[in-house]
Amino acid sequence: MxxxxxxxxxxxxxxxxxASVPLSAFRFLSPAESRAATESTGTPGTxxxxxxxxxxxxxxxxxxxxxxxxxxxxxxxxxxxxxxxxYVVTRDGKDYIDSPMGGRDGFTDPKIRGEEIPPxxxxxxxxxxxxxxxxxNPPCVQVCPVGATYQTGDGVVxxxxxxCIGCGYCIMACPYGVRFFHPVYRVAEKCTFCYHRISKGMKxxxxxxxxxxxxxxxxxxxxxxxxxxxxxxxxxxxLKDEYGTKPQVFYIGLDKNVR
Amino acid sequence: MTPELxxxxxxxxxxxxxxYPNEFIYWSIQIVMYxxxxxxxxxxFVLSSLYHVFGQQDLKDMARFSLVFSLCLLxxxxxxxxxxxxxxxxxxxxxxxxxxxxxxxxxxxVFSTYAVIVMSEIWFVYRTYFVEQIxxxxxxxxxxxxxxxxxxxxxxxxxxxxxxxxxxxxxxxVKILAGIGIPVAGFLHGYAGFIFGSVxxxxxxxxxxxxxxxxMSAVVSGxxxxxxxxxxxxxxxxFQAVLARGKGDETVLLLRGVEMDVMTKTARYLIMxxxxxxxxxxxxxIFRGYTAMKSWDILRSVMFHEDFVxxxxxxYGLGNLVPFIMLLIPGLTIRRTVIALCLVLFGxxxxxxxxxxxxxxFSLSFAGFMHYHLPIIPHNLxxxxxxxxxxxxxxxxxxxxxxxxxxxxxxxxxxx
Numbered sequence: 001m002x003x004x005x006x007x008x009x010x011x012x013x014x015x016x017x018x019a020s021v022p023l024s025a026f027r028f029l030s031p032a033e034s035r036a037a038t039e040s041t042g043t044p045g046t047x048x049x050x051x052x053x054x055x056x057x058x059x060x061x062x063x064x065x066x067x068x069x070x071x072x073x074x075x076x077x078x079x080x081x082x083x084x085x086x087y088v089v090t091r092d093g094k095d096y097i098d099s100p101m102g103g104r105d106g107f108t109d110p111k112i113r114g115e116e117i118p119p120x121x122x123x124x125x126x127x128x129x130x131x132x133x134x135x136x137n138p139p140c141v142q143v144c145p146v147g148a149t150y151q152t153g154d155g156v157v158x159x160x161x162x163x164c165i166g167c168g169y170c171i172m173a174c175p176y177g178v179r180f181f182h183p184v185y186r187v188a189e190k191c192t193f194c195y196h197r198i199s200k201g202m203k204x205x206x207x208x209x210x211x212x213x214x215x216x217x218x219x220x221x222x223x224x225x226x227x228x229x230x231x232x233x234x235x236x237x238x239l240k241d242e243y244g245t246k247p248q249v250f251y252i253g254l255d256k257n258v259r
Numbered sequence: 260m261t262p263e264l265x266x267x268x269x270x271x272x273x274x275x276x277x278x279y280p281n282e283f284i285y286w287s288i289q290i291v292m293y294x295x296x297x298x299x300x301x302x303x304f305v306l307s308s309l310y311h312v313f314g315q316q317d318l319k320d321m322a323r324f325s326l327v328f329s330l331c332l333l334x335x336x337x338x339x340x341x342x343x344x345x346x347x348x349x350x351x352x353x354x355x356x357x358x359x360x361x362x363x364x365x366x367x368x369v370f371s372t373y374a375v376i377v378m379s380e381i382w383f384v385y386r387t388y389f390v391e392q393i394x395x396x397x398x399x400x401x402x403x404x405x406x407x408x409x410x411x412x413x414x415x416x417x418x419x420x421x422x423x424x425x426x427x428x429x430x431x432x433v434k435i436l437a438g439i440g441i442p443v444a445g446f447l448h449g450y451a452g453f454i455f456g457s458v459x460x461x462x463x464x465x466x467x468x469x470x471x472x473x474x475m476s477a478v479v480s481g482x483x484x485x486x487x488x489x490x491x492x493x494x495x496x497x498f499q500a501v502l503a504r505g506k507g508d509e510t511v512l513l514l515r516g517v518e519m520d521v522m523t524k525t526a527r528y529l530i531m532x533x534x535x536x537x538x539x540x541x542x543x544x545i546f547r548g549y550t551a552m553k554s555w556d557i558l559r560s561v562m563f564h565e566d567f568v569x570x571x572x573x574x575y576g577l578g579n580l581v582p583f584i585m586l587l588i589p590g591l592t593i594r595r596t597v598i599a600l601c602l603v604l605f606g607x608x609x610x611x612x613x614x615x616x617x618x619x620x621f622s623l624s625f626a627g628f629m630h631y632h633l634p635i636i637p638h639n640l641x642x643x644x645x646x647x648x649x650x651x652x653x654x655x656x657x658x659x660x661x662x663x664x665x666x667x668x669x670x671x672x673x674x675x
Binding site for chain 2: 025077099
């Protein structure tokens, strides 16, 4: 095949033009944007962790209320970033569990799903608050097809509302059922440990709202931090250890019946 | 509830016992349609490749048709995903910013590769036809004729060489493409199985067998759909021949003979893949029962109580066992084949349903159940998209496409 210089230059030009059409779909990032994308985010030397003391929880639902208001999750929608479960275990070993409206309004009715449990049959009853475990190995981040959900350098898993396509894969991948679609924004939504608050030195809304100190947040990497000290010195447990997610919400007084 | 407070899934989920507050049936009918449709694509392609690569002469008549049909099914594999996304306009981000630890992120790449293979294979199969048509339509002075000629000129891409050498090269290219296409088709569908099989949070889905089970049932459904469509078209041709020339005419008898012959031969492959699919599913079930992990209690109550009719009666019984026996009884007739094929297609659909919906039938708490109510009459966009009519739209699209594409790429001509 012969190829004159003129022909070669002509085809090179054509090829370049043709190649630039699909390339125009890409855009240049500003230095700040590229730094945000490549460097780790979050406060250095920090790993956020959470303590839930189930012995202290009375199921008042103040944490759920506070969370919904703070994080603008519609108050009357049945979805919530944090919730409280009630467990009632009877003499025959059977357990009754409920969490009406996520326990938002407290547990004032002794009936569970309309069923009255005779008090003499009850051997133990307790409340368990739940929230995102901000796993060390988060399956939700792994499965996001577009990278819209990510883990910050200080260990909190967040969702980019402007990038989530709403496929629901992360919701399916979470063994704890903490994720849902935001009723207004129509993208994946979850507990963020009130990242907008903790990164400014405040406590999460639920921690502040809890009148009994059943919830605590702190830096697990700081040996002086009360939360880090509890994790190091007391007997704490995590939820659903078998999934290998390495949860960072630690429970004091966790019962075997807790799901 | 006000429209801006739309909780996705609330409309069609009914909870019983203890289910976490945020749990709903988030993956509904369109996610049932998605593996079903990709399965049909992969199956149709594998069927055509059996002839092109392995030279199974008995599938010659089926091969061209199933290849064109897999092209028609191609865009439909994407439709259900698009219908299901909460942010459908951002769906394209999967292609532009793929996050490769996610199984879904591979979709863009695998799917485009596959699309390119199918389209180029069709081009090589039909190139001779394009060039012939350009010549034949030269004398056609009608507007339709000249438009059609121009379309063929564009489709031929300037490759008008019809020498023996060039045609032989075409054939070789088809063989190579079909050969590459088989693993890619398998991968396309196998990874659909991987999307489910890798969800460790879901006790029903998590299984390394999932991709293989999906591929086998995909091939089963693809073959069944191709056979069924072939019968419908042949019956229509026969009907036209009867109208034109009377019942006892030679053409009618010829068509009947060809049709029955193709069906008997293709049915053999269908049965083989059906056996493979059922064996794997049974292995999975037995293994779960035998190992009886923590989740087995809730899985057992879903399989043997909540969803017993859907799994054992509709899927395995009506969808697998009955057609299996029907196809095995000697003296196969077209009518019996049609019924068996419809049941096979229904069975594979039920398998997808029982995996996708069944996987969400129990709570992650293992202490409660969720029941799915398919929205039938839509009253907003959501209930249309993720309801009966959305699913029917997806199911009808390949046939509409085939009607159009068949005008340019006739795949049922007896001459070929």
